[in-house]
Amino acid sequence: MAMNRRQFSGRVAAGLAGGFAMPGIVLGRKPDDLVRIALVGVGGRGADNLGSVLNQEVVGLCDVDATALGAASKRASHAKAFRDYRRMFDEIHDGIDAVVVSTPDHTHAVIANAAMDLGKHVYCEKPLTHSIHEARVLAGSAARKRVATQMGNAGHSSESTRRVVEIIRSGIIGPVREVHAWSDRPIWPQGVDRPTDAPPVPGSLDWDAWLGPAPARAYNPAYHPFKWRGWWDFGTGALGDMGCHIIDAAFWALDLGAPTSIEAESPPIEDHPDTAPAWSIVRYRFPANGGRETVNLTWYDGGKLPPAELFDGKPPGKGANGSLFVGEKGRLLVGQGGRGGPRLLPEKQFAGAKLPGRDIPRSPGHHEEWLAACRDPARPTGTHFGYAGPLTEVVLLGNVALRAGRKIEWDAAGMRVANGPTDDIYIRRDYRPGWAL
CATH class of the missing domain: 3.30.360.10 (Dihydrodipicolinate Reductase; domain 2)
Known part of the structure; x- marks a missing residue:
């Protein structure tokens, strides 16, 4: 499906106006419910990240490479598969709580920012962005939307x-x-x-x-x-x-x-x-x-x-x-x-x-602390975008x-x-x- 950025942004705005996206677990679901996760990029690091969230409710998989997408779909067979993240957000954003971004560096910012525009929590691979300006934008969006964020430098945890x-x-x-x-x-x-x-x-x-x-x-x-x-x-x-x-x-x-x-x-x-x-x-x-x-x-x-x-x-x-x-x-x-x-x-x-x-509190694990913050965004993660942006x-x-x-x-x-x-x-x-x- 061909969809330019203007069309996508208009549909995002319509979704927000309709009340589809909220911080935290959306639509009144209980905080102990599974987090509904969509992944963009499911080969390489994306395959590893998928394995770390399979204990949640994986609802969407997206990759521009059909081979990687097919392999991921076998592991998360109930998830809907897409080739374009914009189409995925357009079609199922009201069923997504959080998004994992594991694409090459040059697409991190546009995908992560689009997800946060929809009020979704975001886990994004390192480096957070491809440019310094993008790091500023993502840190600002995370603070403004009050969503749970984490960069994928797992050693921090x-x-x-x-x-x-x-x-x-x-x-x-x-x-x-x-x-x-x-x-x-x-x-x-x-x-x-x-x-x-x-x-x-x-x-x-x-x-x-x-x-x-x-x-x-x-x-x-x-x-x-x-x-x-x-x-x-x-x-x-x-x-x-x-x-x-x-x-x-x-x-x-x-x-x-x-x-x-x-x-x-x-x-x-x-x-x-x-x-x-x-x-x-x-x-x-x-x-x-x-x-x-x-x-x-x-x-x-x-x-x-x-x-x-x-x-x-x-x-x-x-x-x-x-x-x-x-x-x-x-x-x-x-x-x-x-x-x-x-x-x-x-x-x-x-x-x-x-x-x-x-004297520093210990982490339950890099993905685990992000998932906990998705349920309660008042609980900060170690490499939230306010930290990850300046490091990047x-x-x-x-x-x-x-x-x-x-x-x-x-x-x-x-x-x-x-x-x-x-x-x-x-x-x-x-x-x-x-x-x-």
Whole structure:
């Protein structure tokens, strides 16, 4: 069914005027009822997310790829299947309480915002958005609609990440002014040229719908189903893919907020302008706040790592993802999402050290706490969009610096680069005709 954005928005408005959408469990259903969930994107991460909500009432499944949709329909056979999320919202929005968005980065914002416009609770994969402007829009919509939201960086809900925050805030390693974070990504092509051939679109794929708000281009398996992550029009590169996981503990523990400057190094961006670079090192500076001094955070990907001496002779090996907090009294080494447990360095210095008690409430699980908030939106989730939006902005600002090719001074209040011109597309992207937030 062809439906442009204006038609869809008109039908959404009509539904709202008719009283179909309300925050919380809709239409007077009891708070202990199952949450009625629709999923947009059901392959890859979407398949994993479907498995996490199958104990609820899955009412809608949507994917532009019929193969993924067919596989999901076998797992949730009572759900109605759609190829276009706009048609799904138009037809069954009055039977939906909450929406899970697991599509490529470039379509997160338009889908999540449309769901919130209908008063639906939203779980959205990381990074929350493809652009900084979109992160602002989604955070604002979530606050205005008072819906339960959660970004899909599940490590935030783990026991180990809470221990990291408790250890850092206890002061056992002293004031932290330096953080290093690294990833083994990309594990998909980056720093490559745009393909010139145009093979036939697979019969199972609605390529135009997959492109969504992105500029039109010919189909190529270099993009779908997995390799889109490295292409600027669709993904956000290694930093965008993993930063919301790996930087999260520092963002939380140190209350980082927005950086004031960002600079990056990488192979020349202009050599392969359509993709993120094969590797990058990004340096952020966060200003002092009431509880701490200035913090410098450095990001590494594509095989780059912090100086070996910071690890007491045991640097992370190939395939590692993690972070290192450098304090005045010692260091804390953390695996991605806290996996493997935080480790104090130097080990001899901290042998037998007493760790702080547990003072952060524990999570029942990343999806579980979102489902609880869907029943009672007064119960906040750990990575609600008011938290996830600013974290995503930090991550995406590294890409702004990479693509600008110079150090940038960031004016967070004005959402602009303060030290000279930069291309607005790096902060606020254009949409294909018929698509908008």
